[in-house]
Amino acid sequence: MSLSNSKLLSNNIFSNLLFASLYIATFAYVWKTYCVPVWHAYFYYDVPHSEFYEAIGYLVALVPVLFYRGIKNVSSWICLFLYYFGYVPIVLGLLFNFPEDNEVNVVGYWIVLLIAMSSYFLIDRIHYNVGTTSGKVPITVIWVFAAITFFSLLLVYHSNIRLVDFTRVYDLREQNAGKGGVLMNYIIAWAGTFTFPFIICYGLLVKKKVYYIMGSMMFLFLYMIFGLKTYFLAPLILYAMYRFFLWQEMKDVNLIPIFTIGILILSWFFLANLDNPTLYVLAAVFLMRTLTISGCLFAGYYVPFFSSHPNTYFNHVSFINKLTDADPYHGEAIGKVVSEGGMNANAIFWAMDGVTAMGVTGVAIVSILFAIFLIFINRLVNDENKAFVCTLLIMPTMMLLNVSFFTFLLSEGIILIVLALRYVDIPYGHMKLD
Numbered sequence: 001m002s003l004s005n006s007k008l009l010s011n012n013i014f015s016n017l018l019f020a021s022l023y024i025a026t027f028a029y030v031w032k033t034y035c036v037p038v039w040h041a042y043f044y045y046d047v048p049h050s051e052f053y054e055a056i057g058y059l060v061a062l063v064p065v066l067f068y069r070g071i072k073n074v075s076s077w078i079c080l081f082l083y084y085f086g087y088v089p090i091v092l093g094l095l096f097n098f099p100e101d102n103e104v105n106v107v108g109y110w111i112v113l114l115i116a117m118s119s120y121f122l123i124d125r126i127h128y129n130v131g132t133t134s135g136k137v138p139i140t141v142i143w144v145f146a147a148i149t150f151f152s153l154l155l156v157y158h159s160n161i162r163l164v165d166f167t168r169v170y171d172l173r174e175q176n177a178g179k180g181g182v183l184m185n186y187i188i189a190w191a192g193t194f195t196f197p198f199i200i201c202y203g204l205l206v207k208k209k210v211y212y213i214m215g216s217m218m219f220l221f222l223y224m225i226f227g228l229k230t231y232f233l234a235p236l237i238l239y240a241m242y243r244f245f246l247w248q249e250m251k252d253v254n255l256i257p258i259f260t261i262g263i264l265i266l267s268w269f270f271l272a273n274l275d276n277p278t279l280y281v282l283a284a285v286f287l288m289r290t291l292t293i294s295g296c297l298f299a300g301y302y303v304p305f306f307s308s309h310p311n312t313y314f315n316h317v318s319f320i321n322k323l324t325d326a327d328p329y330h331g332e333a334i335g336k337v338v339s340e341g342g343m344n345a346n347a348i349f350w351a352m353d354g355v356t357a358m359g360v361t362g363v364a365i366v367s368i369l370f371a372i373f374l375i376f377i378n379r380l381v382n383d384e385n386k387a388f389v390c391t392l393l394i395m396p397t398m399m400l401l402n403v404s405f406f407t408f409l410l411s412e413g414i415i416l417i418v419l420a421l422r423y424v425d426i427p428y429g430h431m432k433l434d
Helices: 013-042 051-067 074-097 106-125 140-160 166-176 181-206 209-226 229-251 255-271 277-308 318-324 334-338 349-358 360-378 386-392 394-402 405-410 414-423
Strands: none
Touching (some): 013 051, 013 255, 013 277, 074 106, 074 277, 074 349, 074 360, 106 360, 140 166, 140 181, 140 209, 181 209, 181 229, 181 394, 229 386, 229 394, 255 277, 277 334, 277 349, 349 405, 360 414, 386 394, 394 405, 405 414
């Protein structure tokens, strides 16, 4: 039986509910049996509740998948990623960390998040005619921008560019931190989320290995400056996801079972091998720093902190604070503020913008802003370029869990991606699965 003919792997409500429930159960098991005993000091709790209250929390986590209908547009992919690594962790984090009788309005957060996540899955059914832009600029402008980016990085960091193993990346980051000023910070962020990913995606699109190799070398160059593991793995991730998106589109395979089964296998593998020192570290990276961290930061740091400290009313956003000069934390990074001098607790936009700004109301406001973004980005996508755009958005989407929404737009390449899709002549006619 082919994948496309399998009822369990097809896009239907029964399959979505079944595999989403399995994922929720797996997440709860990882939180309670691994994160709580191992990472309790980082505010992973398991507060007892009545069965009815627990059932409500699990139901809130499950309901949005009723509105998922497959990868119909680029918003579908972004929202599915957000559901697995943002929404469910936050909903269950609020359940596990706070008692039923609490003063932080857990139910209010649940209601707003439920409406937001369900609405996001519906956005791919809003249809627009994608108008063509006359007089598009040649793709050469991207290559010129990439060359400027490369030589700017080389000029600033030439004295300390070296290949290190994963155990020494933090030393490399510390040595190269703070060089180059504000403009260089933007160039660095754009290099990893737009400029170099575009080179790789273009190579995959036109089926020319030279571009893929060149983009891969550029990511290795970035890794040799900043030591981010994501940069080291980016070429493999982008290649795999591009092929995956083409295959998924051709076969019309439901991603919810694939996501769930993949997470289930990885979770059980790491939990069964915690005695191995190497796998213990990898377990921490996947189970704590990737799978559950959004729930921990939202429920363990942001909500408790802003329950007893002033909200910012969006004055934490730099361009707003330049106009108002009303940030109660005087421009200090919010991730540092909520950890009160500890680690940099950067988190998902629902926490960094929503909770920080106005609590439940702030989460509602930033949810609306994100919905507008999803509607807008969908207008730039059609059947001809969907896999290309989904792949190009992989790197910025991964950053969604770790940045403010406004940082996501300005610093993580989104504006440049929009400009490129709208005004650069990109040859989508090459896109197909061999």
